[in-house]
Amino acid sequence: xxxxxxxxxxxxxxxxxxxxxxxxxxxxxxxxxxxxxxxxxxxxxxxxxxxxxxxxxxxxxxxxxxxxxxxxxxxxxxxxxxxxxxxxxxxxxxxxxxxxxxxxxxxxxxxxxxxxxxxxxxxxxxxxxxxxxxxxxxxxxxxxxxxxxxxxxxxxxxxxxxxxxxxxxxxxxxxxxxxxxxxxxxxxxxxxxxxxxxxxxxxxxxxxxxxxxxxxxxxxxxxxxxxxxxxxxxxxxxxxxxxxxxxxxxx
Amino acid sequence: xxxxxxxxxxxxxxxxxxxxxxxxxxxxxxxxxxxxxxxxxxxxxxxxxxxxxxxxxxxxxxxxxxxxxxxxxxxxxxxxxxxxxxxxxxxxxxxxxxxxxxxxxxxxxxxxxxxxxxxxxxxxxxxxxxxxxxxxxxxxxxxxxxxxxxxxxxxxxxxxxxxxxxxxxxxxxxxxxxxxxxxxxxxxxxxxxxxxxxxxxxxxxxxxxxxxxxxxxxxxxxxxxxxxxxxxxxxxxxxxxxxxxxxxxxxxxxxxxxxxxxxxxxxxxxxxxxxxxxxxxxxxxxxxxxxxxxxxxxxxxxxxxxxxxxxxxxxxxxxxxxxxxxxxxxxxxxxxxxxxxxxxxxxxxxxxxxxxxxxxxxxxxxx
Numbered sequence: 001x002x003x004x005x006x007x008x009x010x011x012x013x014x015x016x017x018x019x020x021x022x023x024x025x026x027x028x029x030x031x032x033x034x035x036x037x038x039x040x041x042x043x044x045x046x047x048x049x050x051x052x053x054x055x056x057x058x059x060x061x062x063x064x065x066x067x068x069x070x071x072x073x074x075x076x077x078x079x080x081x082x083x084x085x086x087x088x089x090x091x092x093x094x095x096x097x098x099x100x101x102x103x104x105x106x107x108x109x110x111x112x113x114x115x116x117x118x119x120x121x122x123x124x125x126x127x128x129x130x131x132x133x134x135x136x137x138x139x140x141x142x143x144x145x146x147x148x149x150x151x152x153x154x155x156x157x158x159x160x161x162x163x164x165x166x167x168x169x170x171x172x173x174x175x176x177x178x179x180x181x182x183x184x185x186x187x188x189x190x191x192x193x194x195x196x197x198x199x200x201x202x203x204x205x206x207x208x209x210x211x212x213x214x215x216x217x218x219x220x221x222x223x224x225x226x227x228x229x230x231x232x233x234x235x236x237x238x239x240x241x242x243x244x245x246x247x248x249x250x251x
Numbered sequence: 252x253x254x255x256x257x258x259x260x261x262x263x264x265x266x267x268x269x270x271x272x273x274x275x276x277x278x279x280x281x282x283x284x285x286x287x288x289x290x291x292x293x294x295x296x297x298x299x300x301x302x303x304x305x306x307x308x309x310x311x312x313x314x315x316x317x318x319x320x321x322x323x324x325x326x327x328x329x330x331x332x333x334x335x336x337x338x339x340x341x342x343x344x345x346x347x348x349x350x351x352x353x354x355x356x357x358x359x360x361x362x363x364x365x366x367x368x369x370x371x372x373x374x375x376x377x378x379x380x381x382x383x384x385x386x387x388x389x390x391x392x393x394x395x396x397x398x399x400x401x402x403x404x405x406x407x408x409x410x411x412x413x414x415x416x417x418x419x420x421x422x423x424x425x426x427x428x429x430x431x432x433x434x435x436x437x438x439x440x441x442x443x444x445x446x447x448x449x450x451x452x453x454x455x456x457x458x459x460x461x462x463x464x465x466x467x468x469x470x471x472x473x474x475x476x477x478x479x480x481x482x483x484x485x486x487x488x489x490x491x492x493x494x495x496x497x498x499x500x501x502x503x504x505x506x507x508x509x510x511x512x513x514x515x516x517x518x519x520x521x522x523x524x525x526x527x528x529x530x531x532x533x534x535x536x537x538x539x540x541x542x543x544x545x546x547x548x549x550x551x552x553x554x555x556x557x558x559x560x561x562x563x564x565x566x567x568x569x570x571x572x573x574x575x576x577x578x579x580x581x582x583x584x585x586x587x588x589x590x591x592x593x594x595x596x597x598x599x600x601x602x603x604x605x606x607x608x609x610x611x612x613x614x615x616x617x618x
Contacts, residue, residue, distance in 0.1 A: 053467070055463070055466075074466075074471075075466040075467060076466045076468075076469050076470055076471050076472070079466075079467065079468065079469035080469050084467075084469075085467055086467075087463075087464070087467070091461050091463065091464035091467070092460075092461075092464070093456060093457045093460035093461055093464065093465075094460055094461075095456050095459065095460055096453060096456055096457065096460065100453050100456075101457075103450060103453055104453055104454055104457040104465065104468045104470060105468035105469060105470075107450055107451070107453065107454050107468075107470065108468055108469030108470050108471075109469065110469055111468075111469060121450065157464075157467075157468055158467075160468070161468070161469050
């Protein structure tokens with residue numbers, strides 16, 4: 001019998017003028033999996049992200065989520081199907097307090113539907129903030145909150161719609177080791193709390209990533225060059241080559 | 252402990268999320284307006300206050316669309332004119348009474364808002380401003396167009412509409428109109444205020460702040476933009492209807508840029524994004540326009556400068572200067588400036604009683 005993957009990408013291609021940002025990429029993500037997506041600068045990680053979440057339309061290829069084709073759907077419809085994302089550069093609603101930022105996501109059809117019975121929207125927003133450790137700042141306007149906290153806010157906003165697939169775009173970018181450690185722990189805990197939720201993480205900081213994911217996909221110049229367990233990837237010659245350059249005596 | 256803190260926090264949630272003026276102040280403001288006619292103001296001056304009420308409704312509705320949703324429209328006169336004209340046409344062809352034509356015109360304006368809003372709201376920022384500016388001008392030309400004279404009445408418009416104040420009977424007509432417009436202003440501003448400060452209002456602000464992030468939160472931004480456009484248009488058309496029946500006539504100047512810019516000037520005077528600000532702005536504008544500025548030529552005459560002939564055309568220039576100075580001096584508007592001062596006083600008192608609140612840090616950074 002043909003098994004249905006949570007996310008199934010087949011031959012995805014996107015060109016910007018003469019540049020092929022994503023070239024014939026195929027990948028699968030299973031339910032409850034924690035997957036890392038790495039690659040050097042300009043490898044097409046963010047473009048792939050934008051393709052999967054509908055912010056950019058692909059030139060060719062198919063994206064199937066829970067067996068359903070989602071190519072061409074508007075971003076907000078994809079979120080309501082169960083794929084939530086964060087942004088590499090934080091995008092808070094700066095006029096709104098932290099708690100209201102989360103409530104925007106709870107106001108979306110999927111977010112509103114997922115609020116448990118007898119629970120108010122405020123209550124749920126407060127719970128989400130507690131999960132990522134932002135309770136203290138709940139009423140602070142987002143424009144006064146530091147970058148590290150906004151990174152966590154991005155995660156809380158994405159979690160508000162209770163996605164089946166959570167996509168984090170460089171969640172550790174610009175964080176100090178302490179904050180990285182905290183976020184790593186909360187992502188791991190999040191995964192334990194909701195084991196059926198798949199998480200896809202794009203990251204530069206390989207060290208933090210390799211500790212939490214079970215499988216890594218490596219992109220280079222828009223193409224998938226390797227896939228496997230973190231330990232295997234760390235030893236993979238091709239991967240070392242694209243990260244460190246040629247000449248094995250350095251690596 | 253954290254849980255209890257958060258619980259306490261969101262119980263007073265709305266008060267923290269939005270710029271809510273001290274309730275006492277809003278109450279005082281309406282109380283003053285309520286007793287204003289008793290101060291023995293002459294009939295001609297009364298009509299200035301009536302227009303202040305009408306344009307306050309208009310400016311408040313503009314503030315919801317622009318100040319809270321961030322969809323810059325410079326053609327809000329569109330719905331103002333549509334409201335007035337549809338009410339007038341309903342009277343002209345079917346002879347319906349005012350209390351039917353006004354609601355019907357408002358319903359019709361929903362349709363127009365949807366028709367115009369759907370294509371217009373696809374563009375953003377300055378382009379949206381330009382498109383919205385063009386639409387009422389096109390309609391204005393259509394209404395002036397010769398072949399349609401028998402329907403829209405060309406430049407003269409439609410005259411002899413039923414008077415608005417037939418609804419209630421107070422000895423003095425002007426005062427009864429004043430109270431009626433004041434009542435409508437109160438009702439519509441409370442409704443808009445409630446909408447803007449609801450959870451839907453949070454989504455409006457999220458669109459103002461970052462459309463892409465709103466989409467990523469699963470919000471159908473087109474739907475919410477249209478919603479804001481329709482609600483705003485509904486009250487703009489109400490203002491148009493009242494204007495038409497107070498003036499007992501409509502003409503194509505209702506679609507003019509001047510009307511659209513009234514909303515902009517009044518909102519900036521009072522404080523954009525406050526919802527209550529435009530009411531204050533409308534009163535400041537009307538008082539300046541009718542009571543203060545006309546004194547200017549008389550004042551200058553003493554110094555043997557005669558500007559009476561050029562004065563009317565120079566009025567808008569003077570207002571632009573005033574707004575420019577205000578925007579630089581008090582970018583958050585007069586109304587917000589006052590409430591900020593009052594809140595600071597309150598907070599200074601709170602500080603003694605209950606210890607610091609987290610808002611304190613926010614306020615300090617602002618300055």
